[in-house]
Amino acid sequence: MLNKNVNNTLDSATKAQRIPVTNISTPTSSRKIHIREQKGQFQQLRTGMNSLLVALFFLLPFISFDGRQAILFDLSQQQFIFFGTTLWPQDFTILAWVFIAAAFLLFFVTVFWGRVWCGYLCPQTAWTFIYVWIETRIEGNRNKRYALDKAPWGSDKLKKRVLKHTAWGAIALLTGCGFIAYFVPARELYIDIFSFSASFWITAWVWFFAICTYLNAGWMREQMCLHCCPYARFQSAMFDANTKTVTYDAARGESRGPRKRNEASALGDCVDCNLCVDVCPTGIDIRNGLQYECINCGACVDACNQTMQKFAYQPNLISYTSENTLAGKAEPFYESYKFLAYGIAALIMISVIAVDIYNRNNIELNVLRDRQSLYRETLDDKVENSFTLKIRNKTQQTRLYRIYVSGNSAYRLMGEVDLKIHPGEQLDYPVTVVALPELLDSARNDITFTVAEQHNYSQASQESSFFAPI
Ligand code: SF4
Ligand code: SF4
Structure with a gap:
């Protein structure tokens, strides 16, 4: 091109x-x-x-x-x-x-x-x-x-x-x-x-x-x-033929040559003042055609229009124009x-x-199961599973959160469920979940942890498994 x-x-x-x-x-x-x-x-x-x-x-x-x-x-x-x-x-x-x-x-x-x-x-x-x-x-x-x-x-x-x-x-x-x-x-x-x-x-x-x-x-x-x-x-x-680039209208400008103002001339409109070259930050002569060095800054357009004005010629001997426009073909750019x-x-x-930002959550939650044991049986015939919740407050303010657990049975969280997390802090919070084995369907049960921000609608959930001796 x-x-x-x-x-x-x-x-x-x-x-x-x-x-x-x-x-x-x-x-x-x-x-x-x-x-x-x-x-x-x-x-x-x-x-x-x-x-x-x-x-x-x-x-x-x-x-x-x-x-x-x-x-x-x-x-x-x-x-x-x-x-x-x-x-x-x-x-x-x-x-x-x-x-x-x-x-x-x-x-x-x-x-x-x-x-x-x-x-x-x-x-x-x-x-x-x-x-x-x-x-x-x-x-x-x-x-x-x-x-x-x-x-x-x-x-x-x-x-x-x-x-x-x-x-x-x-x-x-x-x-x-x-x-x-x-x-x-x-x-x-x-x-x-x-x-x-x-x-x-x-x-x-x-x-x-x-x-x-x-x-x-x-x-x-x-x-x-x-x-x-x-x-x-x-x-x-x-680029294509409709791209507007800084272009010299050679058909109008040539043959170029110096002349006096207000003097009739058989030459083209370029008076060879060289101003378009003198103002060019990359030092090129746009009259040689489109060159990759041209940064489209328009300095030569202004310089040439100034000269055209002095000689009472039409402006835009150099202008932002497309190949098609110069050739008289007015194809719509679209x-x-x-x-x-x-x-x-x-x-x-x-x-x-937009979708990514909309779906972005200010709470990050990761649930890790206790690797030491699948479950523990308590003296009062209940089953316990232990987890570590990694909760990050991704905002720049201290926020209050509450932890919930849900699933196919009446699961209960032991200990404190309300937390305060500082801006940017990731809290590793150990939790124990308790359930009655007779209410569980199988040895492995799906449970969901949810961390919800208090006084706000933000929440994050992650699934895990609750094991029991069935
Ligand atoms: S538009 Fe700028 S970079 Fe391109 S030829 Fe003109 S003065 Fe030089
Ligand atoms: S500024 Fe215009 S008139 Fe002067 S040399 Fe360049 S193209 Fe020709």
């Missing part, structure tokens, strides 16, 4: 002459990319979405629910707390379904809108643009940054570089804390890290993620998208079998999650 698209674009462009074909597969030269800052409709949208996501990333760990951090992967207690719901390792199938559903939703969106995830929502893109923004404020625009790279070391260059790397380092350290705040209580974490009183392992993990952030967003940038991200490699398999298949798969996954 990708190659077909490239070829299609090239075919029409070649007919219109003058399209450089030398850099289709190797768009990113070894030269460091300094992108030109671009304003416009899509950059506003991207900045807004990135800002919202970055703000959520830092603020979510500070939200409390029921007196506890609302979202917390508590590794020491082996529990995941999400707004009052606690998931234990045995509930992690729910998390697995959430990840699978998210993957199918991503595929679903990709079939329709291409790699919008990469351009608008991916943390790599968000943090890279934050780092570029800082770099631009300190070192100046794109031309000044290239000039500074070439300039010999002096006090001005040293000052700017120290300032830039300090700012990048500070953002990286905050990001490291932001990430670890999902695993340890956030409020104490920031204080402990910045007062150097955090434990060795917490400090080590914060610095590990800080260094990763600094290297990814400061140095690797587009290299992560080009060489490390698997999604970049397989996303083209999800006729795409991939769109339907991913949509149905995502719906099924979401339904499975």
Whole structure:
């Protein structure tokens, strides 16, 4: 699909002459990319979405629910707390379904809108643009940054570089804390890290993620998208002729060439200003056709529309469009079998999650029989069986429970049947069940233990066997 698209674009462009074909597969030269800052409709949208996501990333760990951090992967207690719901390792199938559903939703969106995830929502893109923004404020625009790279070391260059790397380092350290705040209580974490009183392992993990952030967003940038991200490699398999990707209208743009404003020209609409390349975070020339390096960020769309406006040409020489639309075939997107298949798969996954959550129980009960003896006969001609009930309170509050036993006879529980269990605690509670042998049907009888939460409807039951000398 990708190659077909490239070829299609090239075919029409070649007919219109003058399209450089030398850099289709190797768009990113070894030269460091300094992108030109671009304003416009899509950059506003991207900045807004990135800002919202970055703000959520830092603020979510500070939200409390029921007196506890609302979202917390508590590794020491082996529990995941999400707004009052606690998931234990045995509930992690729910998390697995959430990840699978998210993957199918991503595929679903990709079939329709291409790699919008990469351009608008991916943390790599968000943090890279934050780092570029800082770099631009300190070192100046794109031309000044290239000039500074070439300039010999002096006090001005040293000052700017120290300032830039300090700012990048500070953002990286905050990001490291932001990430670890999902695993340890956030409020104490920031204080402990910045007062150097955090434990060795917490400090080590914060610095590990800080260094990763600094290297990814400061140095690797587009290299992560080009060489490390698997999604970049397989996303083209999800595209079809109705997928909207950032596309250059070669039939309209070629032959390209510079000209003066307000001057009649026999050339195509591309004035060869090169702005679409200068603003591209992956350094590609979208005029060469669809390339896997394109993250659909729309910077070139804004840049080209700005040029089109200056020359009083129609906008959208570069636009979010599909192969079919460009070819004048307006096939509805929902006729795409991939769109339907991913949509149905995502719906099924979401339904499975809903059912799983609905059926989830806040009480975990396991019944273990006493292995020492099948039964005991008492002096007053009754039969006793012993069990251990393993009861876990999966909530974040202390709860009161009552134990019941039922079956084909009048079973009676010896001892205390009302229990108090603390949040997250698993209680191993030994119980003895007594019955009259003459009322039992057979040597092995089915009985059911039920643990019910008092003042609530939650309960858990498990079957076991009651043995008697018959
Ligand atoms: S080609 Fe355009 S949309 Fe694609 S990454 Fe470059 S600037 Fe963004
Ligand atoms: S920004 Fe538009 S006009 Fe300028 S080179 Fe790119 S496609 Fe041509």
